[in-house]
Amino acid sequence: MSGQVEFLRGEFQLIDWVRQRSASYPQVPVGIGDDAALLSPTSGEEVIVTTDMLMDGRHFIVGQTPPELIGRKSLAVNLSDIAAMGGRPIAAFISWALPRHQGRDLAESLFTGMAGLAREFDVSIAGGDTNSWDGPLVINVTVVGETIGQRRILRSGAQPGDVIFVTGPLGGSLAGRHLTFTPRISEAIDLVQRVRLNAMLDLSDGVASDLRHILNQSRVGATLDARSIPIHTDVDRHLPHREQLRKALTDGEDFELLFTVSGSDAEQLLANPPPGWKPIQIGNIDGELGCRIRTEKGIEPLPTGGWEHPLD
Amino acid sequence: MSGQVEFLRGEFQLIDWVRQRSASYPQVPVGIGDDAALLSPTSGEEVIVTTDMLMDGRHFIVGQTPPELIGRKSLAVNLSDIAAMGGRPIAAFISWALPRHQGRDLAESLFTGMAGLAREFDVSIAGGDTNSWDGPLVINVTVVGETIGQRRILRSGAQPGDVIFVTGPLGGSLAGRHLTFTPRISEAIDLVQRVRLNAMLDLSDGVASDLRHILNQSRVGATLDARSIPIHTDVDRHLPHREQLRKALTDGEDFELLFTVSGSDAEQLLANPPPGWKPIQIGNIDGELGCRIRTEKGIEPLPTGGWEHPLD
Missing domain, CATH: 3.30.1330.10 (PurM-like, N-terminal domain)
Incomplete structure (x- = not known):
C-alpha cells in the first residue's frame, strides 16, 4: 500500500x-x-x-x-x-x-x-x-x-395478562418472501400511536425461538393458542396441519413484528384496528415461566426449534 | 436454515x-x-x-x-x-x-x-x-x-489565507504505527474549544492525497512548505531527504488530523497551544487551484502519490 x-x-x-x-x-x-x-x-x-x-x-x-x-x-x-x-x-x-x-x-x-x-x-x-x-x-x-415519542419499547417489558400479537402470517418465508418482505415500519408507527406497547421484537428465527427473548428478558411465560397462529400461504397446504403449524412457528425469516399489550389495549386494538391491516392475536403472557401452546390435545410445551448460526 | x-x-x-x-x-x-x-x-x-x-x-x-x-x-x-x-x-x-x-x-x-x-x-x-x-x-x-457545540467542521470550508496544520509527524506508519496509533479525539476537542476550524480531515492516504479532498471540496488551492513537513522517526533517516519527504507526504495511515484555520486563529493557536501538544504549521490555503510545495528549488506541483484501492 x-x-x-x-x-x-x-x-x-x-x-x-x-x-x-x-x-x-x-x-x-x-x-x-x-x-x-x-x-x-x-x-x-x-x-x-x-x-x-x-x-x-x-x-x-x-x-x-x-x-x-x-x-x-x-x-x-x-x-x-x-x-x-x-x-x-x-x-x-x-x-x-x-x-x-x-x-x-x-x-x-x-x-x-x-x-x-x-x-x-x-x-x-x-x-x-x-x-x-x-x-x-x-x-x-x-x-x-x-x-417517535413513546417510552422505550424493549423485549423486557411484557407483563402477565398481556395479549401477544403478530403483524402478519408466518412460515414458508425461505421459499422467497425472505428476500422481498416489507419491513413493518408503518405498522410499528401505527401501533405506537394507538397503544402502549409493553414488549416488541421482529421475528427472524421464528415465534418459537424469538418469543423466548421476550419471556426471558421480561421474566414471564406465555401460552400460545394453536388455532390462532396465522399460517402463511407460502407454507405447503398438503402437509399435515401440525407440520404446517410447526413451520409457522419455527421457519424463521418472517420479519413480522411480535408484540404484547395489556388486555384493555388489546381490546381497543381489535375494536379499532389501524387502517389497512389488523393485528393477529396469538396468545397470552402469563406469570408461569416457560412457553406453552394450547392445541386440541390440551396445553403442551412449545418445541423451540428455532435455529441459530453455529460457531465452532 | x-x-x-x-x-x-x-x-x-x-x-x-x-x-x-x-x-x-x-x-x-x-x-x-x-x-x-x-x-x-x-x-x-x-x-x-x-x-x-x-x-x-x-x-x-x-x-x-x-x-x-x-x-x-x-x-x-x-x-x-x-x-x-x-x-x-x-x-x-x-x-x-x-x-x-x-x-x-x-x-x-x-x-x-x-x-x-x-x-x-x-x-x-x-x-x-x-x-x-x-x-x-x-x-x-x-x-x-x-x-460538541461548534458549527459543522467539513472538508468544504477552507478559505484562501487559511493556515494548514497537522497534529503530528507523518510517514513510515506501515512499519507498525498504523496498528497502535492514538485517534486524535482529545486533540480535536482541544481545537474545537480554541479556534474556528474551517476544514478538517484525518490523514489515511497521506497529505498529498487527502489534502486534495479539502482543496476540491472547498474550491481552493494550497502551497505546502517542504521544510515544515514533520517527518516521523519511523521514516528511514538513511534515505535521501527528498525521499523521506515523499514518504511523509504519501505513505498514508498517519491518522493525524489535518486542519485549516484563519491567519489570526493560527497565530493564537501557536501563541497559546493546547496543553501537552502543539499543532504543526505545514502550509497555506490560497486562491489558485492545485496543490504546490515550496522547496529549496522553488515552488513545484506536489506529486499526489496517494494510493486508492483498486476495483476492477
Whole structure:
C-alpha cells in the first residue's frame, strides 16, 4: 500500500456513482463525501442504531439470488429492527467487500436494490465503506433511526395478562418472501400511536425461538393458542396441519413484528384496528415461566426449534 | 436454515461474553441485547456516524498481526473519523464474519483489543452482528458520536489565507504505527474549544492525497512548505531527504488530523497551544487551484502519490 503512486480510481468512481443516486433529506445535512455523516435527529427523541452483516454462501448465494434482492434484503433486515423498537429510520450506512472481478456491476445492482427500498421509507444512504477483494461478497448495513415519542419499547417489558400479537402470517418465508418482505415500519408507527406497547421484537428465527427473548428478558411465560397462529400461504397446504403449524412457528425469516399489550389495549386494538391491516392475536403472557401452546390435545410445551448460526 | 431443530449455541454464548465485558455509559441506555441500541445524544448536537470494514488479506493478515491489534485498529480508524468531524464518540457497533474453526478464540482476542481502546475513550460497545463462515475474517465497525457545540467542521470550508496544520509527524506508519496509533479525539476537542476550524480531515492516504479532498471540496488551492513537513522517526533517516519527504507526504495511515484555520486563529493557536501538544504549521490555503510545495528549488506541483484501492 505504502508509496504506491498509481491512480486506481475504481472505488472513488463507485462512491461518486452511489452519491449521485442517493436522495437527500433534511435530517441528514451531511451524507456521503466527508469523514463521517452528520444527522439531526428530532430533539428529545432517542437515537436507534442497528447493524447486520450478510455474507455470500451464508445468507444468500451470488449467482442464484438476483443482486438487487440481496441489496434490498441487506437494508430490509435493518429496517425491521428499527420497526421492532417502535421507531422510524433516518439513514443507512453500507459497507461492502466486493469480489474483485465483478465488483462494479455487482455493486450497482446491489445498490439499486437498496436504494429502491430506501426511497420507500425516506431513508438517506448517508455513508459507508467500499472495498474490493478476492473473497466472497460481504455486505454490512447499519441503520440509524429515532424513536417517535413513546417510552422505550424493549423485549423486557411484557407483563402477565398481556395479549401477544403478530403483524402478519408466518412460515414458508425461505421459499422467497425472505428476500422481498416489507419491513413493518408503518405498522410499528401505527401501533405506537394507538397503544402502549409493553414488549416488541421482529421475528427472524421464528415465534418459537424469538418469543423466548421476550419471556426471558421480561421474566414471564406465555401460552400460545394453536388455532390462532396465522399460517402463511407460502407454507405447503398438503402437509399435515401440525407440520404446517410447526413451520409457522419455527421457519424463521418472517420479519413480522411480535408484540404484547395489556388486555384493555388489546381490546381497543381489535375494536379499532389501524387502517389497512389488523393485528393477529396469538396468545397470552402469563406469570408461569416457560412457553406453552394450547392445541386440541390440551396445553403442551412449545418445541423451540428455532435455529441459530453455529460457531465452532 | 429452515426447520433446523438443533441448538447451536455458539453465537449466543459469544454475544453474552461480549455483553459481560462491555462497560455501560449513561448516553447508551440500551446496548447489546435488544433488536437495536438506544442512544441519548446531547440535546442540540448533531449525530456523527462513520463506518469502516477491514478484511483479512487486505487490511491485515490473520496469523501475522496480533488479533488484539486488528481489533484495536478496526475501532481506532472509526474514532479517527469522529475526531475529523470535531466530535466525540458515544458508541461502537461491531459486525464480524469469523472464520469457523477459530471463531471463538479469535473473537475474544479481537474484542479484547477493541474493548481496551473503547474504555480509553468512554465508548460503549453497544451492538453488532456475530457470524461465522468458511471465508476469511471480516470486521465492520460503525461508530456513532456527537458534535460538541461548534458549527459543522467539513472538508468544504477552507478559505484562501487559511493556515494548514497537522497534529503530528507523518510517514513510515506501515512499519507498525498504523496498528497502535492514538485517534486524535482529545486533540480535536482541544481545537474545537480554541479556534474556528474551517476544514478538517484525518490523514489515511497521506497529505498529498487527502489534502486534495479539502482543496476540491472547498474550491481552493494550497502551497505546502517542504521544510515544515514533520517527518516521523519511523521514516528511514538513511534515505535521501527528498525521499523521506515523499514518504511523509504519501505513505498514508498517519491518522493525524489535518486542519485549516484563519491567519489570526493560527497565530493564537501557536501563541497559546493546547496543553501537552502543539499543532504543526505545514502550509497555506490560497486562491489558485492545485496543490504546490515550496522547496529549496522553488515552488513545484506536489506529486499526489496517494494510493486508492483498486476495483476492477
